[in-house]
Amino acid sequence: MTVDQMLRSQVAHLLDAGAVRTHFQPIVDLYDDRVVAYEALSRGPDGPFAAPQPLFAAARAGGLLAEVDDLCRRNAVSAAVEAGMAGPLTLFVNVEPDVVDSERFDDFASLAERVPGRLRLVLEVTERALAARPAELLAAVGELRRKGWRIALDDVGADDLSLAFMPLLRPDVVKLDLRLVQQRPGPAAAHIMTATNAYTEQTGAVLLAEGIETARHLTIARALGARFGQxxxxGRAAPELTRKRRTGSLQLHVAAPPSPPAxxxxxxxxxxxxxxxxKSLLVEISKxxxxxxxxxxxxxxxASTLxxxxHFSEITRARYTELADKLGFVALIGEGLGSEPVAGVRGANLDPADPVRQEWDVVVLAPHFAGALLARDLGDTGPDASRRFRFALTYRRDAVVAAMHVLLDRVAPAPS
Structure with missing residues (x-):
């Protein structure tokens, strides 16, 4: 029996026994000390899988990640209800990035419509999920919102990508990585603070700081703009809810984004x-x-289309190879390009009937910058450099975010 087969057997036994425990860590209002929510944290049975990291690593190696993740999420909600958690409290539930497009996840998403006691559910995702499977995650998040879920972006600041993807995911809650409150402030903390505060100001989202262990951490969390924390x-994560603190409500006001255009x-x-x-001028604007x-x-x-x-020349290939080394995420889309046009660049093979097939687009998004060249072919048949396009340059953030959303909806999953 191979190691993976052995792990699969052990995890399958755990699944058959339903041997996953749920602990709850309180989330409090940093200004009035009221408990407004709990995060559900899964634990395996006593033994090698007691901690979540080895449990999920074994599930992944054994090919049972979706099943374990589903069991953890369902147990989290049922344990919360059994513990007496109800509105106006909110329950935060985590999801593994690799399972957002599974059938089990689709079925679980409907749970928000059936949970008793007006308990509000928030799903925590990471930027890893969006970078690995952008089209699938954006579709899943849209469906979750329609079914009553709210969204939290976890570990913001742990990776630069979390800031870049934040306006696309449009989370209701931005969870600051614990290192921001626990380490000495530096340039990175200022960069993250300005980006997250800009996002919350624009959208009405709330900031939540993780890893608050001391009074100094609390002071830093408030200074970073966090209203809530854990x-x-x-309180540490425990099987029972906290009964010593007053309860409050986590008010979430982020409007769901409109459906993207074609x-x-x-x-x-x-x-x-x-x-x-x-086209010759558009090439220079693109560069x-x-x-x-x-x-x-x-x-x-x-994200660009050509x-x-x-049209994917050696010169363009060299430029995008360099961009892949410098940027957090690079996508290049066109008919016949495939899922990875060049190492480090994500792709999508456009159908000839796709309206994007007639466009030349370059869309750039960052925490403090948004710009896009959006052009449509006028159908000329002469020399390639002379072909005409109707185009516009826009730096309006909502338009750039929408254009990026449209393109990421088409990007293929990352190669395994």
């Missing part, structure tokens, strides 16, 4: 100036936006 200062070109805001240009993205570094993402694979 950590040992307020193509990036349809995202052009009405006030944007429409122009006509030969300018690419340089802007490169200067922004790992917290920026770029109609079809024959």
């Amino acid at each position: 950590g040992f200062l307020f 193509s990036p070109f349809d995202c052009i805001p009405p006030e944007a100036a429409m122009r006509v240009s030969p 300018h936006l690419e340089r802007e993205a490169a200067a922004l570094g790992p917290s920026a993402i770029i 109609q079809e694979a024959r």
Whole structure:
């Protein structure tokens, strides 16, 4: 028996026994000390799988990740209800990035419509999920919202990508990574603070700080803009709910984003100036936006379209190889390009009937920058560099976010 087979057998036995425990860690209002929510944290049975990390690692190796994740989530909700948790309290539940498009997850999403006691549910996701499976996660989040769930983006600040993907996921709650409150403030903390505060100001989302263990941590969390927090200062994760503190309500006001249009070109805001240009000028504008993205570094993402694979020249290949080394996420979309046009660049093979097939788009998004070239082919048949496009340049953030959303909806999952 191989190691993976042995792990699968052990995990299968755990699943048959339903041997997953749920502990609850309180989330409090940092200004009035009221408990407003709990995060459900799963534990395996006593032994090698007691901690969540080895449990999920074994489940992944044994090919049973979706089953274990589903058991943990269902046990979390049922344990919360059995413990007497009800509105106005909120329950935070985690999800593994690899299972967001599984049938089990689709079925679980409907639970928010059936949970008793007006208990509100928040699903925690990480930027890893969006980077690995953008189309699947964005679709799953949209369905979750329609069924009554709210969304939290976890570990913000642990990776630059979390800041870049934040406006696309549009979380109701932004959870600051514990290192931001526990370590000495530096340039990275200021960068994360300005980005998260800008997002919460624009959307009405709330900041929640993790890892608050001391009075100093609490002071830093408040200074970073967090209204809510969790950590040992307020209580460790335990099988029972906290009964010593008063309870309050976690008010969440983020509006669900509108359904994205059919193509990036349809995202052009009405006030944007429409122009006509030969492709030769669009290429130079594209390169300018690419340089802007490169200067922004790992917290920026770029998604571009170039109609079809024959336009993917060696020069373009070299530029996007360099961008993949500098940016947090790079996507290049066109007919015949495949799922990975070049190492480190995500792709999508457009159907000839896809309206994006007729476009030349370059979309750049970062915490403090948003810009897009959105162009549509006018159908000329002459020399390639002289082909004309109707286009607009926009720096309006909501339009750029919508255009990026449209493109990521088409990106293939990351290669295994």
